[in-house]
Amino acid sequence: MKTAFRALTVAAALVCATPLAHAQTLRWAAQNDVLTLDPHSQNHSTTSALLQHTYEGLTRYTRDYQVEGALATDWKPISPTQMRFNLRKGVKFQDGTPFTADDVVFSFGRINSPHSSLKPFVAGITEVKKVDSHTVDFILAAPNPILTRTIIDFRIMSKAWAEKNKTTAPPNAAAKEETFATRNAMGTGPYRIVSWQPEQRMTLEQNPNWWDAKNASNIKQVLYLPIKSDQTRVAGLLSGEVDLLTDVPTQDVARLKADARLKVMEGNEVRTIFVAMDQGSDEIRNSSVKGSNPFKDKRVREAVSIAIDRAGIQRALMRGLSQPAGLMVPPGVTGYSAALDTVPKTDIERAKRLLAEAGYPNGLDLSFHCPNNRYVNDEEICQALVSMWARAGIRVKLQTESFATYSPRVQRMDLPFFLYGWGVPTYDALYVLQALVRTRTGGADGNGNYWKLSDARLDALIDDIKVELEPAKRNALIHAALTRVRDEHLFAPIHYQVRPWVMTKNVTTQHRSDDKPEARFTTLR
Structure with missing residues (x-):
């Protein structure tokens, strides 16, 4: 009975998603949900894959996994153990407050909280010091050959928003604690998370004020559907209720490849x-x-x-x-x-x-x-x-x-x-x-x-x-x-x-070897 009920619940979610869908809505299904909306809580790929659309770091990857500036425009070493980052000016959080060095310093303290499992992304950084409103220095314990790569997943949160909502530290997830940031998000990224019903669906809407709007996708809305059942996920794709499927049952790959309505991308x-x-x-x-x-x-x-x-x-x-x-x-x-x-x-x-x-x-x-x-x-x-x-x-x-x-x-x-x-x-x-x-x-x-x-x-x-x-x-x-x-x-x-992704013919995206689809590399026609 539980299995049948779960299948009916998922089917209902798919049906509910359909009226909202239009030419600029991407309906993305996978088998597991995010664990939290807190960017400094859980080191979990699915969580990171969704939250990267809302929370950004100082650096990010290009299409070919090279490092480029995101919330930082450039950086230079002051000494072997001191790296200076110039922050991007004019960036605003999704509630309209300006992004400044104070948010970077605050976020560094927050990701180092006892209950954060994302400390590896700031490993070797002993301090983040504010130089001025848009300059910070990273003080390192020792020279770090991969600093700009590791901090890609050091996501920046608004200090003012966190203090207002009494969520200045991530909760103890192992003890199932929650804070306001567990179920609410507010970053600087290309999409706003406007709703999340755990194990059912998440809705993201494009941020019209994103600092990098010139590189924005034509996707205005992303509906993420976590569907545990292999059969239900594939059925949603075949019926046209899902556009992109990133957890593809291996036994179905061959027949999906043979379907002229679909295209399959495989990658390590x-x-x-x-x-x-x-x-x-x-x-x-x-x-x-x-x-x-x-x-x-x-x-x-x-x-x-x-x-x-x-x-x-x-x-x-x-x-x-x-x-x-x-x-x-x-x-x-x-x-x-x-x-x-x-x-x-x-x-x-x-x-x-x-x-x-x-x-x-x-x-x-x-x-x-x-x-x-x-x-x-x-x-x-x-x-x-x-x-x-x-x-x-x-x-x-x-x-x-x-x-x-x-x-x-x-x-x-x-x-x-x-x-x-x-x-x-x-x-x-x-x-x-x-x-x-x-x-x-x-x-x-x-x-x-x-x-x-x-x-x-x-x-x-x-x-x-x-x-x-x-x-x-x-x-x-x-x-x-x-x-x-x-x-x-x-x-x-x-x-x-090896991860196969399957999508409808109107979806164009880039397979990511970190298994984190990005809407900025995805378009609909």
């Missing part, structure tokens, strides 16, 4: 899907092992990895729309090396021997957690993993749930064994290594380290990567870190996603 996504293991707790909850943590043993971690048939997942579940992975950093990211990307070979017998050597001759029993609406075929992949691991004696009880409730549990470190994915919006390997591998310190270091990993050798390598300016030396450090992560089996990478 800079995202790795992997299995995470709690390696810091003294005991794993819901496990047959009491008084110790089997994931602290490299042999157990290797057994988990080599029991996975990555080629089988690519062939049977992904239908070729994935690349089996041996690294945590995908192709297309600075620091990736094809020579290091050695995909673990499936070896069930070796996995059994490793478990026995680690003291588990009869295998292991434990829980495994999985989202059911976040990554391509996430629930199906997890079901396949259950069968694969069972052959090696790793017997898991699968638990699945919506990413809206899954993500807070991950952030609370409630899940000792689970499926996760990590994209690289900076297109640089440091983003992965610093967030996922570095020992958690309370700042940007280890901000996404939800598995309590701590490795002194890796910490030293990552700290060197942060400040090395010479590209060859920096890549050598990255390769050393990736090799250790791989050889210690600290994660079990499964694959790098």
